[in-house]
Amino acid sequence: MSTGRKTAACLAVGSELLGERRLDSNSLRITAELARYGVVVEEKRVVGDSVERTAAALRDLLAHHELVVVTGGLGPTADDVTREAVARALDRELEHSVEVEGWIRDRYASLGRQMPAICTSMARVVPGSRPLRNDRGSAPGLIVETDGKLLAVFPGVPWEMEEMLERDLLPEVAGWSSGIERYTRTLLLGGVVESDTEERVRHLYDRFGRENVTILAHYGVLRLVLSCEADPEAARRRVDEMESAFREELGDDVAGVDVNGLAEVILDALRGGGQTLATAESCTGGLVGARITEVAGASDAYLGGVVSYSNEAKEALLGVEHDLLVEHGAVSEHVALAMAQGARNRLNADWGIGITGVAGPSGGTQEKPVGLVHWAVAGPGGAWARYRVFPGDRSIVREWSTNAALDLLRRRLLESHR
């Protein structure tokens, strides 16, 4: 196999991945693992349960990439066409393997069951390939080298795919290493929009190479992926340098490095200061709480919150004054502040978040249109409120609001812990 830069493609086989609900998410894990060894996924495809189309895709992808990783279609039913398609793409005929049938029988036996007769179809192997044992399921995978290209085929179940990827494919890929690796680092930014950020950092593209910087924006949260391809030590130094330069430009907009999200940053800051948080949500309906408690160990700092979807709930559970609701309306700066303070007081927390808005699609007025959201943070040193009319549909407005409130808290925590 030749050295130098390798590219890869992912092919997912299965008509269920061409429906209205499911996406091929295996490719994310495969991409991430291959990237560690400098192998870049340059193309992804999904095809249905058709021998012909799968074989055609395989031939095409093998012609253009050093590695093709296929997932799915390895089960025992007539729908499962991948084994047949690989044989056809390589002009070989499937052969029954006694050894592989033994694996499948063992697997069923370990579950106290007899192997159904239909499963013998999974013991057919592509001549010249290496069958891969499946310790987490019954369908075996395979790896085969053809014309200097590598073809790896795994089951579609993520839990099974991951085992074979790590055990059987990555060691091969590691052997390709030319000493050149792709090193990446991700800066998480909060409270920013893509175009403004791009404007501010554009002058750094020339210095570090446009292809080494990727911006991923998601409703007020932005990920700036810095990367460099070089020998490991040089790559790390170069990315250190990139990080410094971007931080200089972006200052407090940078929430964290290689973190999952704002909630993680906030929980770390709260823990660091020995402080606690409570939330009061209206239009987000529990999303902020859900986001915070996604992080394992959130209970160290997050005491809980109130979803005050009705005015009654705002009064009864948060102590928001009735007159305030009447005078300013539920969607107002006053009420957002009172909710943040109410959460803080009722739960005896150091910090409180309050959010109230019109998520839509109905409920908007001229004065308070759909998308108008007020959010507030109350803490030991005072209280702060912000508002905006967010564009987009109900779920987008709720996403923006959640991120905006988390980011306001992040900035106040940063300020107060200085």
Added chain:
Amino acid sequence: MSTGRKTAACLAVGSELLGERRLDSNSLRITAELARYGVVVEEKRVVGDSVERTAAALRDLLAHHELVVVTGGLGPTADDVTREAVARALDRELEHSVEVEGWIRDRYASLGRQMPAICTSMARVVPGSRPLRNDRGSAPGLIVETDGKLLAVFPGVPWEMEEMLERDLLPEVAGWSSGIERYTRTLLLGGVVESDTEERVRHLYDRFGRENVTILAHYGVLRLVLSCEADPEAARRRVDEMESAFREELGDDVAGVDVNGLAEVILDALRGGGQTLATAESCTGGLVGARITEVAGASDAYLGGVVSYSNEAKEALLGVEHDLLVEHGAVSEHVALAMAQGARNRLNADWGIGITGVAGPSGGTQEKPVGLVHWAVAGPGGAWARYRVFPGDRSIVREWSTNAALDLLRRRLLESHR
């Protein structure tokens, strides 16, 4: 354009869709809309920001499908290669359009901004194509017919893509109708697992055809997609018949037909009975509230809730007795029931949900392992509790719990409204 069965392919352009985080989710919406007109998506691809690779994919897909829908790569920067790639695939040269530049200028003007010079690149059009105005963003799309095939190109931003899909493409596709349509109906099931359900309905496969039934399972919620291809009237009758047969087998496990989720079913039932709901969540941290308030108009029936992540919150906000927490522990049937009652009482609601559990990864004990969740529903006619040790990681346990609690409420509502 010929009549008969049409197939389509989706092509997403953008290197960010080949990274470790993002999937092309636009294809789901496109697939769903096209399916309504009997057009089947048979292949999906993702390629990076390369004119050459995008053009090659376009040529290949146009050779095999009647319709190719491309998303992404239409912005103004050097990364945005789709316009150029379409021109190359069709052997045409881009031309500047004064009219399209006017649209872009108008769009910026409506936001009170001047069009940046770089945006003139978006006013280049493929000769012979129909440029598509973007009322939700600045990048125009295009539709072009070539050799009897249709190529539609939309921006990658879902909100912008959806507008053009509905306004510009679907009317064309509707005109293709050959009288044969694929008619689908989705039964939503709650509180079931895939293998048991499959066992119960397997005998119906022979009767209706295995290829006409798809099961999609998601942590306690299952979608059974029934479909039939025929002329519209016959297809509808056949699917009616399928629905009856499956319902007979599955009874109350069927939560709804063509609904988005359990929350929608519950809100409808509550509204139907003029009743209200409140929630009390511990391990799910707000997910149940978030799920319910995803549904527009949830405020008709959902009053709000409490995220009682700490014992103090359970006592202060829900009135859970201190002794109960001490005697049985926070994760117990007693506390789940007290939380459901507490939510109901404090918010003056007809129904209350309570959830408490060990989401993990830490916090488990021999007696109360990670994954143990107790959930309860309290209503006008009594209170009910259930528990289970759910498999999987933190996010999976939270997802199971949310669905389990919603399904228990659904069944109690069904019972009480009988």
